[in-house]
Amino acid sequence: MRPRSLDEVVGQQRLLRQGSPLRVLAAGTEGGGGAVSVILWGPPGTGKTTLAQVIAHAGGRNFVELSAVTASIKDVRTVMDRARGDRDLYGVSTVLFLDEIHRFTKAQQDALLPGVENGWVTLVAATTENPSFSVISPLLSRSLLLTLEPLTDDDLRTLLRRAVADARGLGGGVELADDALDALVQLASGDARRALTGLEAAAASALAGGDAAQSGAAYADGEEDEGKGKPAVTAEIVSGSIDRALLRYDRDGDEHHDVISAFIKSLRGSDPDAAIHYLARMIEAGEDPRFIARRLMVHAAEDVGMADPQALQVAVAAAEAAQLIGLPEARIPLAEATIYIATAPKSNSVITAIDAAIADVKRGSFGLVPKHLRHAHNRGAKRLGHGVGYKSPHNDPRGVLPQQQHLPDELADRVYYQPTDHGNERAVGERLDKIRRITRGT
Template identity: 60%
Template sequence: MEPDLFTAAAEDRQEKDPSSSPLAVRMRPRTLDEVVGQQHLLKPGSPLRRLVGESGGGPAGPSSVILWGPPGTGKTTLAYVVSKATNKRFVELSAITAGVKEVRAVIEGARRATGGYGKETVLFLDEIHRFSKAQQDSLLPAVENRWVTLIAATTENPYFSVISPLLSRSLLLTLEPLTDDDLRGLLHRALTDERGLGGAVSLPEEAEEHLLRIAGGDARRALTALEAAAGAALSKQEEEITLLTLEETVDRAAVKYDRDGDQHYDVASALIKSIRGSDVDAALHYLARMIEAGEDPRFIARRLMISASEDIGLADPTALPTAVAAAQAVALIGFPEAALTLSHATIALALAPKSNAATLAISAAREDIRKGLAGPVPAHLRDGHYKGAAKLGHAQGYVYPHDVPGGIAAQQYAPDAVSDKQYYRPTRYGAEARYADVVDRVRERLGRTDDEDGTGGTA
């Protein structure tokens, strides 16, 4: 079985009857100049343009490429364009369904094609991160001998998911999420181009904005939704895709939300305040609004990390690691799966015991600094590792806490100006109750008793 025969047949059918292919396939760029977005990869003289021979001297550098980026940013498209620009066979495999057997079959077919009729092969391997180390190892001979031009796509960090020998032999290109302007240009082209809808319907601004929101930076999702909505409009003999038709088609109500306006901040504020108020249902409502509006998941994750320290702190010491882990996961997987991670973190933070003691503590300490309450560092705490420090009295008389029973040395640590200040006032909520007991014992050992009336020894 020669995969190139089926690829050629599919391309022939598309040329004879373009309507037989999905809109996303019909609108696939044929040259690098037609590619939407990724301008940082498409500059004159860029590695990608040299790869397709636009530098004037034929392909240069590594003959294999790893494309890293979120779904729908054009990884398959770039692989297809490279094959067309270099006049090579295009064979596509998915690491989800293919194994070593299929890879070897393609490589053997590529060797026969090169030797038989001089046709080189582009092997596009989607989701390479799903291949095991042994499966990735099977690609190395073909890459080293240039039997194929390997273009591998991944949504995960290739430094963690791709073996080093393969990574070192490949050109790594990072794709960025498509902007609304990128997608808007793509939609306009699909509406008017003969390969697309050929002007059969129009897309009013209100419907266009909703389509951009539900696309979430994914070109494939945008074109799929546009095609379905256009079909629905034409079946009703309508000349434009109304917001109602679009909503009915994609089964999603338009969210009244302006990512660049007041509601962007209002909804984000409501999310955090609902978490602070422990109303998990309200928090999930606002999270859903932000997701459905196409909010950047990284923005949501950043707000959750802030909330973990601002509103929970040591009442639940696991809150911040949970939020940080969510942010890392979001950066790796992107939407739509990132919605699950954000929900996980939002629920955990909303139901966690609350404390703003860490917030109040650093605010009080910074306020005293602004008032000029600083003063010199006590001499016994200063650096004593340089010649002449002892003559200056630096580090002299310092008591090493590990040499003292209990590990707490009763000596002055703060400058004189703030030696009686107690900035941290732990609550008795959740795990912070334990910290409250600890800080009381430590301050007593240090000879710094708590001033309950808030005078003298308080922040």
């Protein structure tokens, strides 16, 4: 079912409009050469290989495909030498499709540069990783970067209906129920290859038995009406043929960072439903529960903080529980901590305070420790006046001493911690106001 022309491609229409770089590239003629190289960046099943092959086969150009998983520098140089010979001797240009270019080392990518710079090949590279981090700058600057998006639900429905009817697909050999179509779309998660694989598995199940017997029972005397008698692919058959939905998640790539970012921002935004959703995505994608627990602990301290100090204890308890019991049960304490933290009052006063203090220290604004606070448990220190004048707050009935300076002279009036009015911090703020009026006379 791979499209044979750009007009058959489903999805990515913003890249396939008339006059777009892909259209111009695909319209190249034999011997044209000099076409701009392209890097196609997108998730699996969005059409990267399809677009490369369509571009290559238009205009009678040579098509060479390499996989970065298996190709060596020698393989790359062999392709370049042959492409240069075909161009100079026969006037035939070559399209080199390099799949998973992010797996190439810097040296292997360097080997591509002469061919791309001199127009020996038109490079069409595909990657599921952000090229800004995985492709060398000289190659990236000489190529056009095009981003492919996951297919929409309507795109997938078009694709599946075409596969059912087309002679290259199932040739109308099965009936695809609406609920089965919806199930396949949902399970595909925007991946065309996943959708077609799911359809193939479900159709094979239906053809092997499934509803075929029921369909056959509807005919009397061996006569079949047109449009009847075909095995039906139902939602039940789809469910039995495919275990679970394909999650857009990679442990080290953009999707990993996007999902955890959404998880943290949902917690910060006090949206427990969204936070639980992203937690489920991470768990189902095989994320390390210890990583999730670490993020919960950080968030409890950073964004809940003193507004509810219990949040950090809940997060730590969830981390310990997850490590002790493991998945799948670990999902329960992780979910409990997620809901607790998402619904807790929020304050970032703790991280604001420590970051402001660190900034002062880095700038050199720290001064000397006041003498009355210095260590005085030896004779030499006492002779220097260390500890002289220090008073213990326990000797005051209020538990706080008036105007005993603790900060260095240069920072005597500095205020780092500024509590909010949220949750527990409202009471902390009221108490701290009283303390500062005594200790600083303010």
